[in-house]
Amino acid sequence: MTQDTPAPTGLMPWELPRFRNWIAVARAHQIVERTLNARLAPHGVRIAHHDILANIYRFAGLTQNELAQRLLVGRSNLSMLLPELEKRGLIERRSDAADKRVRRLWLTEAGRALTEQTLAVQAGVVTDMMTILSDAECQALGDYMRRITAGMAQWAEPDRV
Template sequence: MYAAVMNSPDPRANFAYPLLDVTRLLRKHFDRRAGPLGLTRAQWRAIKSIHRHEGISQKALAELLEMEPIPVGRVIDRLQQAGFVERRADPADRRVWRLHTTDKAHGVLDDMEIIASGLRDDALAGIADAELIACIATLDRMKQNLLALEETSPKNSNPD
């Protein structure tokens, strides 16, 4: 068990630390394993998102990735130059580019899924299905609680 949570009189005070550590370590190990593919994290996230949402606009992709439009445009430029993504004009709006993955990207996506599957297996070693199901249910409840805050918070409030 996570020492800070176990030693605290209130486990609610420190629950986020192990959550953040697990997230950071998953990213670190995925990046390390995906290094031979020659893609940055932003690039593989973009490829995966475009694949899931074929025909997405650059603006919508930026929102999905929670990035500013200009850096997303640069990522797409590099992916297009490398042959992973193609831009197609939107037939209804000439100002909009629709993004599509290429056959080359599909091969990389397959490799990324193999890497992700292996990492999931390593991360979940020794964890029973019932434990994982309970963890996922708890995280989902936390997510719903936080989403509910967004619905009730003023749109322009400053969190600082």
């Protein structure tokens, strides 16, 4: 019953190699995100939480604004999420002595422990899925994507609020 609409004139977008190949990226990413979310759920954490925790784990003492830029989300998003993580005793927000506007972020002991678990989950998902690529292929993949990201950066899209 379902039928492809015949190409009116030239190639349809999904027939263009660059298009097709990017769609493959989007699909794989979507599936991995869903998988990660599912495996994170038993730990009482969503990807958004994990991303926050992992960044504080790695860059202890960063500000909310730095975190927002790093995650490519709006500051308001963090203003909604961080109090929740704070209430759960996973993070602390200490205001900066030098600049009273700023709130710097730190993990509690419990937060650090949880983050180590969720990082392990994420690493598990990623290595599971990437085993299908050889080391060289995996490296090439990373190089391609970093070049694309760098290229887009010049292209300069609207800043997050």
